[in-house]
Amino acid sequence: MPVKQEQNIDAELRERLRSARGVFVLTGAGVSAESGVPTFRGGGNTAVWKGLPFDVISSAGMVARDLPAVWEWFDYRRGVLRHCQPNPAHAALARWQDRFERFTLATQNIDGLHAAAGSRGVLELHGNVWRARCVACGGREDIREMNGGRPPACRACGEWMRPDVVLFGEMLPVDVWEEAAGRACACDVCLVVGTSAIVYPAAGLPVAARRAGAYLVEVNPEPTPLSEICDATIRRRAGEALPRLAIAAVLMGFNRNLLVQMQQATPATLGLAGTLAVLLCYGGHLRVVGESSAARLRMGAVGSLFGLASTPQPGTCAGSILWA
Numbered sequence: 001m002p003v004k005q006e007q008n009i010d011a012e013l014r015e016r017l018r019s020a021r022g023v024f025v026l027t028g029a030g031v032s033a034e035s036g037v038p039t040f041r042g043g044g045n046t047a048v049w050k051g052l053p054f055d056v057i058s059s060a061g062m063v064a065r066d067l068p069a070v071w072e073w074f075d076y077r078r079g080v081l082r083h084c085q086p087n088p089a090h091a092a093l094a095r096w097q098d099r100f101e102r103f104t105l106a107t108q109n110i111d112g113l114h115a116a117a118g119s120r121g122v123l124e125l126h127g128n129v130w131r132a133r134c135v136a137c138g139g140r141e142d143i144r145e146m147n148g149g150r151p152p153a154c155r156a157c158g159e160w161m162r163p164d165v166v167l168f169g170e171m172l173p174v175d176v177w178e179e180a181a182g183r184a185c186a187c188d189v190c191l192v193v194g195t196s197a198i199v200y201p202a203a204g205l206p207v208a209a210r211r212a213g214a215y216l217v218e219v220n221p222e223p224t225p226l227s228e229i230c231d232a233t234i235r236r237r238a239g240e241a242l243p244r245l246a247i248a249a250v251l252m253g254f255n256r257n258l259l260v261q262m263q264q265a266t267p268a269t270l271g272l273a274g275t276l277a278v279l280l281c282y283g284g285h286l287r288v289v290g291e292s293s294a295a296r297l298r299m300g301a302v303g304s305l306f307g308l309a310s311t312p313q314p315g316t317c318a319g320s321i322l323w324a
């Protein structure tokens, strides 16, 4: 099946989101790019620090060879991250968590920005840059609450601590991985945002989701090895695309509520709801249940103001506005 490349949110994707009970999202460095967090790859470049490619300095071998250098590299990264705030993409995903029966956010990022935006239960596949872990007893500490010393010593057993992140050549935390793999295989829509999709095993999650029957969507300005098996790709930056998707999802929920709750709504409310939907929803459609023919007229007027096709329907449906 040919991949759909969308600049806007197409009708099938909206419908898939509307009917989805399980949504699984995998994010990568690109979701934090608009927060000012550098990505690892992109534009033909690979991150290098003090002459070392990042997959060398961020490797299991480096921890064994030169733990102080690993700390220096992660202290530098924390210095950059300290000034970074969640962006609209993080915020949009945080809003999604209560919109679906089952919503899972798995990230390859170690920056903690999803949680900072309000996402709960984020599956951090590669750990977290703000945590340290004892190499001997496995005890963990929040680096922001530790004082000095590099490498720091474990308060429980006195051994060295290391950054609590998954480096190249290391296994992912088994519980987090199993949870993510199970959720990926049980979702209806899988959204892959801002990842080059080349680091395994994380890059295998969307492939597994697709094989299990999920509708697979990629949000990335650039194509990736995953693009060709996607059902739809949105070639936009995450900070632009996700708020639009989120608004579509919010209004879909709103739409369902309207059908149930707005029987008694005044024409003014209905008109306002229609206007909001049209302005925000990028081609979303809003069906409003109401008694009043004035509401239908008002929505028709709103539709023509914004250059939209308005299709008033008889009976209980006061109006339906569609993107022309």
Ligand code: BV8
Binding pocket: 027, 028, 029, 030, 031, 033, 034, 039, 040, 041, 042, 054, 058, 108, 109, 110, 126, 165, 166, 167, 168, 169, 170, 171, 172, 193, 194, 195, 196, 197, 198, 199, 200, 201, 219, 220, 221, 222, 224, 236, 237, 238, 239
């Ligand atoms: C393991 C944490 C088993 C630390 C990271 C050969 C073939 C296949 C596999 C391998 C192989 N050789 C080695 C392997 C395995 C290796 C691997 O996959 N290597 C790849 C590179 C070939 N994997 C492992 O080692 C994993 N463990 O396999 O365990 C094992 C164990 C022991 C012995 C044997 C086997 C562990 C991998 C974990 C690595 N840890 N980070 C740190 O950060 O320092 S990886 C690093 O890459 C990042 O943390 C990130 O999590 C990950 C993925 O990168 P992305 O997130 O995708 O970011 P990237 O920069 O690549 O791309 C950014 C994208 O965003 C681009 O597409 C760009 O277009 C897009 N973008 C830009 N701006 C925007 C945007 N998108 C949207 N909006 C925007 N505004």
Ligand code: ZN
Binding pocket: 134, 135, 136, 137, 138, 139, 154, 155, 156, 157, 158, 159
């Ligand atoms: Zn310890």
